[in-house]
Amino acid sequence: MPLDLTASSIDLTRAICDIDSVIDNEGPLADLIEQSVVGLDHLEVQRFGDTIVARTNLGRAQRVVIAGHIDTVPLNGNLTSRFETLDGVDYLWGRGTVDMKAGVAVQLKLAAELSEPIVDVTWIWYDHEEVSEAKNGLNRLSQSNPELLKGDFAILGEPTRSEIEGGCNGNLRAEIRTRGLRAHSARAWVGDNAIHKAAPILDLLAAYEPRTVEVDGLEYREGLNAVGITGGVAGNVIPDECMVHINYRFAPSRSGDEAIAHMHELFGELGEIEIVDLAVGARPGLDAPIAQGFVAAVGGVPMPKYGWTDVARFSRLGVPAVNYGPGDPLKAHADDERVALQQITDCENGLRAWLTATD
Amino acid sequence: MPLDLTASSIDLTRAICDIDSVIDNEGPLADLIEQSVVGLDHLEVQRFGDTIVARTNLGRAQRVVIAGHIDTVPLNGNLTSRFETLDGVDYLWGRGTVDMKAGVAVQLKLAAELSEPIVDVTWIWYDHEEVSEAKNGLNRLSQSNPELLKGDFAILGEPTRSEIEGGCNGNLRAEIRTRGLRAHSARAWVGDNAIHKAAPILDLLAAYEPRTVEVDGLEYREGLNAVGITGGVAGNVIPDECMVHINYRFAPSRSGDEAIAHMHELFGELGEIEIVDLAVGARPGLDAPIAQGFVAAVGGVPMPKYGWTDVARFSRLGVPAVNYGPGDPLKAHADDERVALQQITDCENGLRAWLTATD
Numbered sequence: 001m002p003l004d005l006t007a008s009s010i011d012l013t014r015a016i017c018d019i020d021s022v023i024d025n026e027g028p029l030a031d032l033i034e035q036s037v038v039g040l041d042h043l044e045v046q047r048f049g050d051t052i053v054a055r056t057n058l059g060r061a062q063r064v065v066i067a068g069h070i071d072t073v074p075l076n077g078n079l080t081s082r083f084e085t086l087d088g089v090d091y092l093w094g095r096g097t098v099d100m101k102a103g104v105a106v107q108l109k110l111a112a113e114l115s116e117p118i119v120d121v122t123w124i125w126y127d128h129e130e131v132s133e134a135k136n137g138l139n140r141l142s143q144s145n146p147e148l149l150k151g152d153f154a155i156l157g158e159p160t161r162s163e164i165e166g167g168c169n170g171n172l173r174a175e176i177r178t179r180g181l182r183a184h185s186a187r188a189w190v191g192d193n194a195i196h197k198a199a200p201i202l203d204l205l206a207a208y209e210p211r212t213v214e215v216d217g218l219e220y221r222e223g224l225n226a227v228g229i230t231g232g233v234a235g236n237v238i239p240d241e242c243m244v245h246i247n248y249r250f251a252p253s254r255s256g257d258e259a260i261a262h263m264h265e266l267f268g269e270l271g272e273i274e275i276v277d278l279a280v281g282a283r284p285g286l287d288a289p290i291a292q293g294f295v296a297a298v299g300g301v302p303m304p305k306y307g308w309t310d311v312a313r314f315s316r317l318g319v320p321a322v323n324y325g326p327g328d329p330l331k332a333h334a335d336d337e338r339v340a341l342q343q344i345t346d347c348e349n350g351l352r353a354w355l356t357a358t359d
Numbered sequence: 360m361p362l363d364l365t366a367s368s369i370d371l372t373r374a375i376c377d378i379d380s381v382i383d384n385e386g387p388l389a390d391l392i393e394q395s396v397v398g399l400d401h402l403e404v405q406r407f408g409d410t411i412v413a414r415t416n417l418g419r420a421q422r423v424v425i426a427g428h429i430d431t432v433p434l435n436g437n438l439t440s441r442f443e444t445l446d447g448v449d450y451l452w453g454r455g456t457v458d459m460k461a462g463v464a465v466q467l468k469l470a471a472e473l474s475e476p477i478v479d480v481t482w483i484w485y486d487h488e489e490v491s492e493a494k495n496g497l498n499r500l501s502q503s504n505p506e507l508l509k510g511d512f513a514i515l516g517e518p519t520r521s522e523i524e525g526g527c528n529g530n531l532r533a534e535i536r537t538r539g540l541r542a543h544s545a546r547a548w549v550g551d552n553a554i555h556k557a558a559p560i561l562d563l564l565a566a567y568e569p570r571t572v573e574v575d576g577l578e579y580r581e582g583l584n585a586v587g588i589t590g591g592v593a594g595n596v597i598p599d600e601c602m603v604h605i606n607y608r609f610a611p612s613r614s615g616d617e618a619i620a621h622m623h624e625l626f627g628e629l630g631e632i633e634i635v636d637l638a639v640g641a642r643p644g645l646d647a648p649i650a651q652g653f654v655a656a657v658g659g660v661p662m663p664k665y666g667w668t669d670v671a672r673f674s675r676l677g678v679p680a681v682n683y684g685p686g687d688p689l690k691a692h693a694d695d696e697r698v699a700l701q702q703i704t705d706c707e708n709g710l711r712a713w714l715t716a717t718d
Contacts, residue, residue: 169545173594185606186528186666188569188582195585195603199561206555210547223547226554227594232587235532235606235636244554245591247544277594307545 002036005112009348010092010341013105016070017081017096023071026050026127030070033108033125042115043123046148050127051137053148054111056120062290063120065149065319066351067138067310068104068157069129072096076335084338091338098327102339103157106326106348110355117355119290122151129310142313153290154314155351159327159339162346164298165305166218166284166322168312172248172259173227173277176201176267182233182240191238195231198242201270202226205246208266213251216287216320218304220251224266244271249306252281252315282312285320297354298324324350361395364471368707369451369700372464375429376440376455382430385409385486389429392467392484401474402482405507409486410496412507413470415479421649422479424508424678425710426497426669427463427516428488431455435694443697450697457686461698462516465685465707469714476714478649481510488669501672512649513673514710518686518698521705523657524664525577525643525681527671531607531618532586532636535560535626541592541599550597554590557601560629561585564605567625572610575646575679577663579610583625603630608665611640611674641671644679656713657683683709 003015021029030050038045043054050070072095081094092102104125111123126137133139142149178198183191210222224246231242246267250259256278267273285291286302295302305311305323314321326343362374380388389409397404402413409429431454440453451461463484470482485496492498501508537557542550569581583605590601605626609618615637626632644650645661654661664670664682673680685702 171545184666185582185584185586186530186608188584188608189580193564193584195588196561196565198588199558199565202555202558202561205552206558221548223544225544225547225552225597226590227544227596227598228591229554229557229588229601230591231585232589232604235586235604237586238584239586242588245594247594249545249547307543 003032003108005036005108009106009109009344012109013097013102013344014081014092016101016105017094018079020079021070021072022074023128023130026071030127033070036108037111040112043111048141048144049137051141052125054123056117058116058120060118060120063122063151065122065124065151065154065314066107066157067124067126067154068100068107069127069137070104070125071127071130072099073130073333078335078337090341092341093338095337097339098159098337099332100157100159100325100327102327102344103159103325103347106344106351107157109348110351114352114355118357119355121355122148138310138313142317146317149314149317149319151319153285153288153294154311154319154321156309156311156321156323157325158309158323159325159329159332160323161328162324162326162343162350163300164295164302164322164324166286166302167215167252167282167315168305168308169220169222170250170252170254170256170259170281171277171279171308172250172263172275174246174248174263175274175276176244176246176271178242178271180238180240183238185236185238188238194239194242198231198244201244201267204266211251213253215251215253216284218284218286218302220304221306222251223249250281252283256280279308279312282315282321284322288320291320293357294354297357298350362391362467364395364467368465368468368703371468372456372461372703373440373451375460375464376453377438379438380429380431381433382487382489385430389486392429395467396470399471402470407500407503408496410500411484413482415476417475417479419477419479422481422510424481424483424510424513424673425466425516426483426485426513427459427466428486428496429463429484430486430489431458432489432692437694437696449700451700452695452697454696456698457518457696458691459516459518459684459686461686461703462518462684462706465703465710466516468707469710473711473714477716478714480714481507497669497672501676505676508673508676508678510678512644512647512653513670513678513680515668515670515680515682516684517668517682518684518688518691519682520687521683521685521702521709522659523654523661523681523683525645525661526574526611526641526674527664527667528579528581529609529611529613529615529618529640530636530638530667531609531622531634533605533607533622534633534635535603535605535630537601537630539597539599542597544595544597547597553598553601557590557603560603560626563625570610572612574610574612575643577643577645577661579663580665581610582608609640611642615639638667638671641674641680643681647679650679652716653713656716657709
């Protein structure tokens with residue numbers, strides 16, 4: 001039986017939460033979503049594995065992409081879902097309620113309801129967001145059919161408490177190595193201590209003042225941290241190597257090459273630098289008129305997104321993108337995952353207001 | 360057939376090297392040693408496990424203890440032993456030649472030969488030096504029969520190229536921990552980076568100037584080193600703990616309590632200190648007249664021993680002790696372990712000259 005897309009977004013959230021779609025088991029939910037939208041006249045529906053794309057083709061001047069992932073992290077006794085009230089707030093409790101089936105429910109409801117939005121809309125529901133890059137449905141689609149991700153603006157329904165969080169910081173990880181010479185620690189002067197040589201690296205990190213960078217009107221706080229350090233051979237050996245594992249979170253106005261150059265500028269004299277991971281950030285694109293219309297319709301003050309999300313995949317294709325969805329991100333993946341019902345309704349109303357604005 | 364203790368010390372070295380006495384298999388060699396000395400009228404022989412004690416009881420004014428271990432580290436295709444000449448130097452090659460059967464051979468020969476030494480002598484040949492404290496034959500004897508280790512001076516036959524190496528440095532290991540607060544590294548400012556807090560610890564270590572301390576006429580170089588460092592939870596987490604593993608080698612004039620106090624003086628403000636290992640050093644005792652007679656008889660300039668050896672067990676009982684034996688310590692445990700024949704003869708002559716001096 002297909003989903004009832006005329007139900008309230010809250011009831012729809014509950015219905016799809018109770019369909020298990022833990023990573024690698026997205027098929028049954030993808031089937032239901034496809035069945036629920038394939039008969040709608042205003043949508044052109046395509047399926048790629050367990051990723052469903054539904055597009056309006058109204059010949060509007062602009063197109064927006066609105067996407068959400070349908071997989072969840074594994075259950076931990078937190079299904080089936082249930083309503084509960086805590087401190088006067090009504091919640092839907094259960095796996096996926098925050099990350100991110102409430103967002104998917106709102107998208108499904110509006111995809112069915114809005115047959116004549118003011119912009120053309122590409123709705124995307126995709127699989128395998130919670131695992132590796134290689135399996136990620138949006139990533140695969142961006143490679144096999146990049147034209148389907150194209151648009152003037154994109155919204156990812158990741159949980160933001162139904163407030164706009166624009167773009168995301170870039171993320172670089174590097175290993176900085178110092179070298180020395182082993183010796184018996186009873187005769188330390190014969191050796192050269194690589195751990196001692198890491199002192200200026202830690203000094204630099206401790207003293208580093210990360211920038212706050214305004215990008216398209218949002219303030220991005222950067223961060224530079226040691227997230228790991230290892231060194232040592234044995235309790236009686238002067239160590240010949242020490243490795244400091246660095247994580248650099250950088251504003252979306254900085255390119256990957258610039259981020260790498262900054263690492264060399266900081267640590268080039270202090271150790272050998274190996275870049276082990278690099279994902280550039282995404283500009284929020286909130287200076288574009290279409291985005292400003294979105295901000296005006298939704299209300300509130302846009303905030304920067306600090307963590308890396310799939311919005312960067314749109315950014316890479318030249319499409320400005322923001323995160324906007326119900327749920328507190330701190331409850332994502334939590335055993336007591338729960339979404340405030342009001343945020344589901346707020347998100348539904350915000351998106352509808354924007355997509356039907358007639359000013 | 361007992362060992363022929365009238366053979367040259369070189370031939371005797373070869374004979375006992377070819378009797379496998381790898382750790383835990385000291386029994387057969389201990390049996391032979393016991394059989395070879397038990398019939399000698401001038402020696403009182405006792406056996407404790409695989410440790411043999413042979414004492415003269417001549418009523419001399421002073422007693423010296425001369426000890427050597429009979430176990431070796433495992434073989435690696437380096438037995439049976441053989442003679443060889445490298446760069447004009449004659450060697451005996453094979454496991455145990457350096458560490459320390461040449462020393463044991465010299466001791467056995469002189470134990471048999473010197474029926475009337477000028478001092479009473481306690482000869483000790485012991486098992487399990489190459490493994491743990493708990494199994495060490497000299498350690499067990501020092502607990503079960505401490506009176507047998509008593510004397511005015513002690514000589515341990517560990518390899519020193521047949522030069523006198525006095526006493527040994529103390530050895531302390533400590534773990535210094537910094538604490539912080541975990542957070543997602545995308546929001547580093549919510550956390551408190553424990554690895555960054557280790558910066559002043561490494562600064563201190565890098566800048567530390569170890570002392571050189573004269574003790575009983577020998578110069579002991581100290582050392583303070585990080586021998587390990589660990590910290591980090593995951594590539595996207597601000598770490599809440601960092602541990603720097605410190606090794607402090609300290610002159611034998613410093614007590615264990617003083618060494619611990621020095622750690623607190625240095626690191627007390629920088630982290631939590633846990634002492635994980637402590638072995639105090641041993642004074643060389645070369646200022647005692649009996650030791651000066653030994654130095655005069657042997658010749659050469661005494662040097663400090665930097666590594667910790669069993670001489671510290673004597674020191675703990677109030678007996679000054681030195682290392683003196685044939686073989687280059689750098690060849691101990693090596694696959695190409697080999698002892699220069701001349702050093703065996705030198706050691707034999709040095710000990711004999713001292714133990715028979717008549718002036």
